[in-house]
Amino acid sequence: MxxxxxxxxxxxxxxxxxxxxxxxxxxxxxxxxxxxxxxxxxxxxxxxxxxxxxxxxxxxxxxxxxxxxxxxxxxxxxxxxxxxxxxxxxxxRLPSGEVRLGALPSLYMVLCVPLFFELRESFPAIKLKIFEGSGGQIDQWLANGFIDLGLPYRYGTMRLAEVDPLVHVSSYVVGAPGSALTAEPTVRFSALHGQPLVLPGAPSGVRLTLDHMAKQAGITLNVAVEADSTQIQKAVTRLGGAYTVLPAHVAFEEVQAGTLQVSKIVEPEFERAIVLGTTTARPASRATRQVARSIREIFDRSDDFWSAHLR
Known part of the structure; x- marks a missing residue:
């Protein structure tokens, strides 16, 4: 036995x-x-x-x-x-649970996709839910607690206790290939006077900032159509219907493909920051804090991309 x-x-x-x-x-x-x-x-x-x-x-x-x-x-x-x-x-000890992230559509390749793979590899117990929206939508989602973390824009001075700046990007006039306003690498802000524009409606941050800059410069912005969607803005611009104002990364693929043309706004420059915000509707979970750390690390690692294409 x-x-x-x-x-x-x-x-x-x-x-x-x-x-x-x-x-x-x-x-x-x-x-x-x-x-x-x-x-x-x-x-x-x-x-x-x-x-x-x-x-x-x-x-x-x-x-x-x-x-x-x-x-x-x-x-x-x-x-x-x-x-x-x-x-x-x-x-x-590994954080777990659902984290809801609101992101600008233009960040899908530089942030959202790398974030998914990083979390799957290192923190598989975190379930990520991504919602795309405009900066204004993301701010509203943060305020009412619909999302845990958000990546909106901020313009001008900001309260650092409210958000964590990740990268500052310049703004560009975007036009159809061969358009006169975007023929040179830079364009003065005053050159926008009277030009047909497709811009977001107020009270979006970009629209309020542009309206303020126009008042300071003594020029008139001719907003031919209001559209919050960057896809609509780019489509109208690509077909020669109007110009728009965007950070270069938003139109990077189209510029590379030769379907859009950009010129950096100067005198004065129009700079905006992509920031990381956390909802104050509830305490941040361990999973939320870890996703925030991962987002910061991804932005740090992609500094060459931002330097080459956006500033």
């Missing part, structure tokens, strides 16, 4: 300590246990194994053939137990 043994991991650890120390006395000192307790545990293990595991001599102990044969298995078993403990401990 096969003998059934319930292996005691602590007893196996004592066996391994005796092997490593080469002495019951030294093993007792290393483990902080009295030597008689070490001796009892070794004797019990020998009984469970059906034979002596150590030769005793005046200088300490050495393994018997039986001890040598089981040493690799015991070492492997203890290593697996240690790895399992580490995995369970780390798993218990």
């Amino acid at each position: 096969t003998k059934h043994v319930q292996w005691d991991l602590e007893r196996l650890r004592i066996f391994l300590a005796v092997v490593q120390q080469g002495s019951l006395t030294r093993a007792a000192g290393a483990l902080g246990l009295p030597q008689p307790a070490i001796s009892r545990q070794v004797s019990r293990l020998e009984g469970e194994c059906g034979g002596r595991l150590f030769h005793r001599n005046g200088r300490g102990v050495t393994l018997t053939p039986l001890g040598e044969s089981i040493l690799p298995r015991i070492s492997s078993l203890l290593q697996e137990a240690s790895e399992l403990t580490a995995q369970l401990t780390d798993g218990a």
Whole structure:
């Protein structure tokens, strides 16, 4: 009949300590246990194994053939137990739960897609829900608690306690290929006077900022059509119906494809910041805080992209 043994991991650890120390006395000192307790545990293990595991001599102990044969298995078993403990401990510490993120549509490739893969790899227990919207929509979602984190724009000075600035980007006049207003790398803001424009409606941040800049410059903005959707703005512009004003990254793919043309606004420049906001409707969860950290890291890693295309 096969003998059934319930292996005691602590007893196996004592066996391994005796092997490593080469002495019951030294093993007792290393483990902080009295030597008689070490001796009892070794004797019990020998009984469970059906034979002596150590030769005793005046200088300490050495393994018997039986001890040598089981040493690799015991070492492997203890290593697996240690790895399992580490995995369970780390798993218990990993943040989990749903995080709702509001993002500008233009951030889908530079942020949203990398964020998904990073969370899946490092924090699989976090469930990410992404909602695309305009800056104004995202601010409203943050205010009413519909989302946990948001990535809207901010213009001019801002309260740093409210949001975390991630990157500052310049604004460009966007026109159809060959359009006169975007023929040069830069264009003065005053050149927008009287030109047909497709812009978001008030009270969007970009519209309020442009209206204020126009008043300061003494020019009139001819808003031919109001549209909050950047897709509509770009479509009207691409067909030559009007100009619009966007950060370069919003029209980057079209500029690369040659279907849109851009010129940086100067004198004065029109700069906006992409910021990270957290809702104040409820305390941020561990998962929310981790997603916020991951977003910051992705923006830091993509600094070359922003430097090359947006500033």
